[in-house]
Amino acid sequence: MDAITANNSTIYFNEKCYKALNKHIKLNNFSKIFILVDENTHQYCLASFLEKLETNISLEIIEIESGEINKTIDTCVGVWNTLSDLDADRKSLMINVGGGVITDLGGFVACTFKRGIAYINVPTTLLSMVDASVGGKTGVDLGHLKNQIGVIDSPDLVLIDTSFLNTLPTNQMRSGLAEMLKHGLISDIAYWNKFSDLSKLSLDDLDVLIYESVIIKRNVVTEDPRENGLRKTLNFGHTLGHAIETYFLGNENKTTLLHGEAIIIGMILACYISSELTGFPKTDRDFIKDLFIGYYGKTTIENVDIKPILELLKYDKKNSHGNINFVLLESIGKPKIDCIVDEQIILDAFKYYNN
Incomplete structure (x- = not known):
């Protein structure tokens, strides 16, 4: 399947994902790479993703709790503080590996940390593949009110690897x-x-x-x-x-x-x-x-x-x-x-x- 361009972003599929990712990292002088996951994608998706990532740049894994209930500003504050503690700078790259909560929240964190760092979405659920990760909408909930806080800013890349769907419940x-x-x-x-x-x-x-x-x-x-x-x-x-x-x-x-x-x-x-x-x-x-x-x-x-x-x-x-x-x-x-x-x-x- 050919790549799809969408505004300032390019969407790659399956075997072409990782070639595009590794090329993108080589072409950009990123200082550090931060990979955002939840406990589920940490367990079921991260190892497979890391096997295909080719880089000598310093990597840090940041894990948040899964679920819409954790798609909040408080969670963002935790991730912002972690980025700061780990010396993230404006040349850092954030890679969001997960479903819509991860891509929405991770994108928002990236767009607002130091007024914006580069980010890539790696959707691992069907919902995030066809919806949340495409179009540049990022954000979090305000209490139980969905997606009240956010910005529109496209990721560098969206990588849709449908093999991740094998990890999903019905x-x-x-x-x-x-x-x-x-x-x-x-x-x-x-x-x-x-x-x-x-x-x-x-x-x-x-x-x-x-x-x-x-x-x-x-x-x-x-x-x-x-x-x-x-x-x-x-x-x-x-x-x-x-x-x-x-x-x-x-x-x-x-x-x-x-x-x-x-x-x-x-x-x-x-x-x-x-x-x-x-x-x-x-x-x-x-x-x-x-x-x-x-x-x-x-x-x-x-x-x-x-x-x-x-x-x-x-x-x-x-x-x-x-x-x-x-x-x-x-x-x-x-x-x-x-x-x-x-x-x-x-x-x-x-x-x-x-x-």
Whole structure:
């Protein structure tokens, strides 16, 4: 698979990753290399990565705890202090080896340490390969509110080695698949149709599907790097999905949802709202609901949960001028941005999901 350029970054795949990485290190006079991992990627991915890294530059491993709950400014402070203690300077390189928490947080740390050091993303989960590591969005959560603090600044390289997917549990693979399904719904009916029977997807299919998904996201972020228009379409399903994810994360009586699990619910809700407001065909709406619930199952969202979920909508990053802005669909592959939705229609969408 050929390399993909995206703004100021280049994305390499599989065997080409490490040739590009080693060449990049040789061409740049980095003073030190810092590799950010969590306990999982330290155990399952780091040794394989280091075997293919060719350099005599001093290496330091920094480990943080895994999980969205640790994607915070406090964690950043710990990493910043560690970089300072280990004499990192502006010619240092940070390599983020992990899922979306690692690439988001590691990118933010790199972009802000000494006003910015170089960084490379090595996504190890399906979600981070097709979403978090591509496009230059970095950041951390503010309490339980997702991605409230951050900057947009592209890594030097993104290295997608799909062999890392062999280390993932099934629920993490499904979480990543949700973003690929979203890419199909917002941009390309031919790509979407490849997912019409999720039970038939195999690991052998994934390399090509991942590559196509990255191209879809690359095309969007290249045209609109600062999210002024087209890039907003990538938030399809995320307005309510993020609110649901945040609510479940902060409620001790709920089982925490993975990002993709929450976004699947958000997309079902957005499809219902689309069928009410933008003419999205009800046959497509119902097919999507049945497909998603058949593969992901249904999450219990009780009536008592809905009001606090709606309260969280006011923190959505797409909001402007006091309006909550939704991304909806007119048809598969034809999204509509900046849609204002009456609360009653949102309540009806939850009824549709629950029934």
